Amino acid sequence: MGDWMTVTDPGLSSESKYISQYTSETKMSPSSLYSQQVLCSSIPLSKNVHSFFSAFCTEENIEQSISYLDQELTTFGFPSLYEESKGKETKRGLNIVAVLNCMNELLVLQRKNLLAQENVETQNLKLGSDMDHLQNCYAKLKEQLETSRREMIGLQERDRQLQCKNRNLHQLLKNEKDEVQKLQNIIASRATQYNHDMKRKEREYNKLKERLHQLVMNKKDKKIAMEVLNYVGRADGKRGSWRTGKTEARNEDEMYKILLNDYEYRQKQILMENAELKKVLQQMKKEMISLLSPQKQKPRERADDSTGTVISDIEEDAGELSRESTWDLSCETVREQLTNSIRKQWRILKSHVEKLDNQVSKVHLEGFNDEDVISRQDHEQETEKLELEIQQCKEMIKTQQQLLQQQLATACDDDTASLLRDCYLLEEKERLKEEWSLFKEQKKNFEKERRSFTEAAIRLGLERKAFEEERASWLKQQFLNMTTFDHQNSENVKLFSAFSGSSDWDNPTVHSRPRQKKPHGAPSGSPVCTSKLTKSLPASPSTSDFCQTRSCVSEYSSISVLNTTPEESKPNQVGRECTNQKWSVASRPDSQEGCCSGCSSTHADAHIEKDDLP
């Protein structure tokens, strides 16, 4: 409230100033007093005057009034209403001109004041409305403030709650952790206790065992014995040898021999695997060189110096490759060289392929936006529309035919009617024929149009293809031109990577190997044992073995006068071709019965012997 007061204070004070000014003026003019009385009732003098006299000036008090007015006016700075007196004693006369002037001036003043008052009033009004508005605003803002404060408090409360919860959870987690720790400790302590007890018991048990052993041994148990009719010779025909230091040494020797043999075997296998892998690597390298070098030719002519290093490297390698079989030496430098060159080329190939991929995708994207495709779509739409029309026409014709036939079928035997109908029909037929021919013509036209459209579409397709080919070749050309620089780039990158020792180059090579291996392995004609696993694990047994036995079953059962027919066994054989299909030969009773009967007769002699048994 205080704020508001201070804001509106100057206005108020100015207003009051106006009023006070005004009242002081009205004191002077009794005529205007009437109108101003309401406003300024606080003036005691005028009030008194008013109460005592109905009018300010009467016949009797003209002189006094005048003098009073003069006095008043002079105090307000107006010229005196009296003429200039020549002498002190002489009574001064009323100056009419001055009175009039004064009056005029007062009137002017009055008007001005009225205007000012009006202005002030409007301003007051304005200010009042402004104030109202501001008050409203204030109230609204206050409300907003209140709500936001409340919201804030709510949020704070929630925050607090969440924090509380969090704290609780933390506490719980901690408790749980403690619990886990405790439990683990308990487990551990129990385990140690258990182990300890176990050990104690075991010791006791061992003592007992020892004692028992002694007892058993000491008793000179007659029963512990072996009765043999006669001793048999050793399996190897040798005689038992005495235990000496020599035999011990021999045993050691043998053990190491066995171990050595095992290691040698494993080493051999690893060597073989290595050789295999090397072969594959070599093959890969060769193929890479052959794949990459022709592409190098063109750019080389243009930008000889820039790509020189890579190409020379490759050629060097190629020369090396053709030169000899240093590959057999698994010397470290050679190995490094090989892997490095492969890696290099692989990188080149990879970037190349990636770029090609990018371009292909780009081409595709562009291709889809191409105009010719859209026009083709239009064509397709058109042809579709036409086809639809043709279909409709056909349908119409069909319905007409149907109607016709119906009419024909329902032709009554009444002669006249038939006659009538006949003529009618003839007419109709004629019309229909006409229509028919028209339709046919239309159809033909449609067909023709359609054909032309399809032809156009095909043509467009061909054109597009040619265009794309052209584009591809152009891109390739451009790309090849580009790659020369890229090679340089890749070279740089590679060098950088070599320095930084980043392993991200190694990974792609590793990942790519299996992919590369297959296609290259096949032509090399050595898929036999690329890895140890496949080598030592023989190929999974051919299903034919199983089939064979199965077929034997059917064969046997069919021979041995059983109900199984070849048809019955056939589906099984067919089913065996694909294991994923349902195949169950579960217990065919008839064949088994047969088997059973067959067997029982087979082993008739066994039966007899069996009977001998209790």
Added chain:
Amino acid sequence: MNFSEVFKLSSLLCKFSPDGKYLASCVQYRLVVRDASTLQICQLYACLDQIQHIEWSADSLFILCALYKRGLVQVWSLEQPEWHCKIDEGSAGLVASCWSPDGRHILNTTEFHLRITVWSLCTKSVSYIKYPKACQQGITFTRDGRYLALAERRDCKDYVSILVCSDWQLLRHFDTDTQDLAGIEWAPNGCVLAAWDSCLEYKILLYSLDGRLLSTFCAYEWSLGIKSVAWSPSSQFLAVGSYDGKVRILNHVTWKMITEFGHPATINNPKIVVYKEAEKSPPLVLGRLAFPPPRAAAGPLSSTESEYEVASVPVSLQTLKPAADRANPRIGIGALAFSPDNCFLATRSDSVPTAVWIWDIQKLRLLAVLEQLSAVRCFQWDPRQARLAICTGGGKVYLWSPAGCVSVQVPGEGDFQVLSVCWHLSGDSLALLSKDHFCLCFLETEQGVGTAFGQRGDHM
């Protein structure tokens, strides 16, 4: 597929000789040796009591019959029927007996694992090995029969002794970093020994023949660990099945894990073939009901037939809810076996007892799942090819090969509940064992069929 007649059997004791020529089976106290192809009885031996264990010597010349209750081992010779040998462990008792690879020594484990007695058939010598450890798999011979690895326990620590089988000399002796060694197994090449801790701790250790620790592997801590272990025939892979329902495959170069096979109860991948055994009520075709009904039809075929169906993914398998409060919970990989060609791995998760998972080792992915109607009892690979025989304790035997699956009803009177299967060395025949019977199933090659015909012709 032909089936032999049904013979009597007790305690599931039926074994083919290592050379594949004979088949030994036990009926109470009698040991019957038959010709594996004709099933004619070659020899018949009578022991002193109920036989509880039999084993062929490696050269197929002798058979050992253990009578644990009496603490006796009786050995029979196939060549000389009159030859006999009886080993009495006396009051020390007997809990296990086995041949040494040379077929001239017998290793007897006494009660309470006091000692292992090595009896020689060549000389009268007896040697003792003290402190053998009582564990799941404490004795293992290398495939070539040269070395024996033995788990031992002394002073509350686990040790492994490697002995030379030819003269029983100690070659290496080393302690293993295990809490409680549960088993040891040689790699088929005889150069690496895998040793694993008890199920309380997931730990597998790999030792070289000369006792060096090659590597250790631990997949996780705290929860129950290893349940089963299998070497691939090429010694390249070591499959470790654990209680978390996963099989982890280690490689032989770095001994690190190559892959992990989970056994989820739902199969979503459409590439995986799920064979589902489905019951099929025998179709009642009136026209085929002959009168009088054929002999077999009147017999035991009342048991419902079943066949395999290829289920379309996703398939959810029946899972058992394990009782967490019991010891030895029915979870984890209880059995796993590599096919002889290394290409496949068959596994069974004990929480999904009706299913057999078959994994492709070349591609390291799940290839097929066989869901049976009842819990899988055992499975065994054909020793010659990738063909798996499965039995579920019902009247059928199931065969899987990469080409597909078959279920075959075992013919015969009465229910023949196949509890175990045993392949012949050649993969031509399969012994099916029930509680007190066995029969042979001939997965004939052409030759086998021929001989069967010949036999039949002779006797008709």
